[in-house]
Amino acid sequence: xxxxxxxxxxxxxxxxxxxxxxxxxxxxxxxxxxxxxxxxxxxxxxxxxxxxxxxxxxxxxxxxxxxxxxxxxxxxxxxxxxxxxxxxxxxxxxxxxxxxxxxxxxxxxxxxxxxxxxxxxxxxxxxxxxxxxxxxxxxxxxxxxxxxxxxxxxxxxxxxxxxxxxxxxxxxxxxxxxxxxxxxxxxxxxxxxxxxxxxxxxxxxxxxxxxxxxxxxxxxxxxxxxxxxxxxxxxxxxxxxxxxxxxxxxxxxxxxxxxxxxxxxxxxxxxxxxxxxx
Ligand SMILES: [Zn+2]
Numbered sequence: 607x608x609x610x611x612x613x614x615x616x617x618x619x620x621x622x623x624x625x626x627x628x629x630x631x632x633x634x635x636x637x638x639x640x641x642x643x644x645x646x647x648x649x650x651x652x653x654x655x656x657x658x659x660x661x662x663x664x665x666x667x668x669x670x671x672x673x674x675x676x677x678x679x680x681x682x683x684x685x686x687x688x689x690x691x692x693x694x695x696x697x698x699x700x701x702x703x704x705x706x707x708x709x710x711x712x713x714x715x716x717x718x719x720x721x722x723x724x725x726x727x728x729x730x731x732x733x734x735x736x737x738x739x740x741x742x743x744x745x746x747x748x749x750x751x752x753x754x755x756x757x758x759x760x761x762x763x764x765x766x767x768x769x770x771x772x773x774x775x776x777x778x779x780x781x782x783x784x785x786x787x788x789x790x791x792x793x794x795x796x797x798x799x800x801x802x803x804x805x806x807x808x809x810x811x812x813x814x815x816x817x818x819x820x821x822x823x824x825x826x827x828x829x830x831x832x833x834x835x836x837x838x839x840x841x842x843x844x845x846x847x848x849x850x851x852x853x854x855x856x857x858x859x860x861x862x863x864x865x866x867x868x869x870x871x872x873x874x875x876x877x878x879x880x881x882x883x884x
Contacts, residue, residue, distance in 0.1 A: 655682035659689070662709035666770050667717055672879055680723065681716055688712040688726055698737045700763065707735060707763065710770065714780030718788060718847060721873025722801055727787050729757050729794045738764045751779050753786040769848075776849040776856075777832070785847040786840065802871055810867040814842045817864065830860045851876065 655663075663685060664670055670678055689712045694703040711733060719725045730753070739748040739762050750765035761783060769778035792802045821829045821836040835845035849857045850868050854876045858865040869875040 653683055653686060654679075655686045656689075658705045659685060659709035659712075662706050663713050666710055666773070667713050668773065669717065669720075669876060681720070684716045684719075684723065684726075685709065685712045688715050691726055691728070692730070693732045695732060695734045697734055697740070700735055700737050703735065710766070711735075711761070711780065714778075715784050715787075717851060718781055718784050718872065725788070725791065725798045725801060727759075727784070727791050728796055728798050729791050730759050730787050732758045734758060734760045735766075736760070736762050738762050751783045753783050753790060755790065759783055759787055774853055776845075776853045778848045778852055781848045781851050782844045785844040789840065789843060806867055806870045810843075810864070810871055811839055813861070813864045813867060814839055814846070817861065818842055830857070847872070 660682070663682065667681075670681060673681060689708050692712075694708060694711075696703050715727055719727075739750055740760070741747075742749050742752070749760070749762070751759075751761045753759050761779065765779045769780055769782075791798050792800060817831060818836040818839075821831050821833060831842070831845055831849065835842045846857075846864070846868055850865070850872070854865070858877060869878075
């Protein structure tokens, strides 16, 4: 006997409700540490990554090969959720947004929020991708990328990919722009608000001012952080995050205090590999 369309709908609703209730149960009632419960609960709630994105994630985010199975699944499902939440818009001669673009942009966002698994840059709903550097009528300059207060992230795809070409040089436009977005997300009054510890941010900024002075005084070759980091505290924060992800060992050896403060702000440390601690 074939079920009628009405019955199929009811069965579907019951199954969906049961899955939702089970995931809530796992998250809040299962015995065991909250660390494990949260991870399983989130995974069940966010769902599985579309396999089309998987190869790009594993190619460009080496951290995935160092995580436990559960942590990898969480990273993947967070990437899927980020992709689902955003509208990707192409400009210029980009004919279509490819899975690679979505995977790498979402992956950059999830990489820097490993310590904040509930943060999805919710203020930023639109991601605009230009093929190359683009002209801004506002600043009258060409840009590689920007994060705009109205909730738009703009990226040059060419510059974005250049950031991933050398994964160990501490230069990565994706992490840079996501760092700006994360800092703005922290001050925009929404459901993702003030997740940074402000006293740690203050300590970080005091140390950052000293570093920016060193950058200004040194030649390009002798400073750990590149010249652009001395522009202002926001740019320093973004450049520091690029280095925190791409060359953590060198960063820590160079200035352990600054490194540890940044790892407290971001709530994870790639050298300790203890993400998702909340
Ligand atoms: Zn910047």
